[in-house]
Amino acid sequence: MTKGAGGPRSAGETHPKRPTSQPSGRQIAPGRPSLAVRAVEISIGWALRLTAVTTTLGTYAAVLFDLDGVLTPTAEVHMRAWERMFSDFLARRGDTRPYTEQDYYDYVDGKPRYDGVRSFLASRGIELPEGSPDDQPEAETVCGLGNRKNREFSGVLETDGVRAFAGSVRLLDQLTDQKVAVAVVSSSRNARPVLRAAGLLDRFEVIVDGNVATERELPGKPAPDTFVAAAEELGVPVDRAVVMEDALSGVAAGRAGGFGLVVGVDRGAGADKLIESGADIVVADLGELVTDGPS
Numbered sequence: 001m002t003k004g005a006g007g008p009r010s011a012g013e014t015h016p017k018r019p020t021s022q023p024s025g026r027q028i029a030p031g032r033p034s035l036a037v038r039a040v041e042i043s044i045g046w047a048l049r050l051t052a053v054t055t056t057l058g059t060y061a062a063v064l065f066d067l068d069g070v071l072t073p074t075a076e077v078h079m080r081a082w083e084r085m086f087s088d089f090l091a092r093r094g095d096t097r098p099y100t101e102q103d104y105y106d107y108v109d110g111k112p113r114y115d116g117v118r119s120f121l122a123s124r125g126i127e128l129p130e131g132s133p134d135d136q137p138e139a140e141t142v143c144g145l146g147n148r149k150n151r152e153f154s155g156v157l158e159t160d161g162v163r164a165f166a167g168s169v170r171l172l173d174q175l176t177d178q179k180v181a182v183a184v185v186s187s188s189r190n191a192r193p194v195l196r197a198a199g200l201l202d203r204f205e206v207i208v209d210g211n212v213a214t215e216r217e218l219p220g221k222p223a224p225d226t227f228v229a230a231a232e233e234l235g236v237p238v239d240r241a242v243v244m245e246d247a248l249s250g251v252a253a254g255r256a257g258g259f260g261l262v263v264g265v266d267r268g269a270g271a272d273k274l275i276e277s278g279a280d281i282v283v284a285d286l287g288e289l290v291t292d293g294p295s
């Protein structure tokens, strides 16, 4: 069994990287296993690791869930809203470099609203006045652009509603049965409306969202502070808590906070990048972590 996968990690223990299953094409020295044999070993090791995580998840004191992309498919809604807003913004400036999905994953995903705007603009060398959170969506400021995107997001939320991922709800049910405390830690100021629309609002003892972070002046992901605040509110030490995240900034926050286990959920960011950013293990869906398996 892979070290570190079978329960809360002890202090100072490094997390093993998920080895890439792609053979590198390098020559193997005589007497060493072939690349094909190595690839099989790697996938067996990874399967054992997943089993170890699944069977020991209930031994942790708390699980801290990110929301968008982890519990609900709303990361996609955020992503599309950002894309529409930034594409339109760049076109109006006559900027010919398109806003891409990669820009979302690298600069915006998982971060608080205005941090995402600032981060993307900096990547393009664009400077805008900060403005204020009260700015109208038409304002050509960091806050104005963030609010413009939020207008798009709120419109979709209202018309389409939200349905939680079935696998995530199954895991939530299992953890509740196992008396593991659960919290939501989201950068979004829309976390409560999204949870309400998904019928999950009353399932969490603690919710640390974008509004709570602003009130308490907590720096957003990739800083660990919002996750640490949730663990503190639950009265659980960080090494007895698990972080579940789909964003690179979110797994980095879990790693920086010294949490017992960081689970990456690959909804498009890429398993290798999630591992590089700090995930101990990556799944495609949280249903994979339910004891009786995905369905």
Ligand SMILES: O=P(O)(O)OC[C@H]1O[C@@H](O)[C@H](O)[C@@H](O)[C@@H]1O
Binding pocket: 067, 068, 069, 075, 078, 079, 108, 109, 110, 111, 112, 113, 116, 150, 153, 186, 187, 188, 189, 190, 191, 210, 247
């Ligand atoms: O809804 P808000 O407050 O604009 O939140 C912003 C962010 O909230 C996060 O939960 C999403 O994962 C981000 O990608 C998004 O940009």
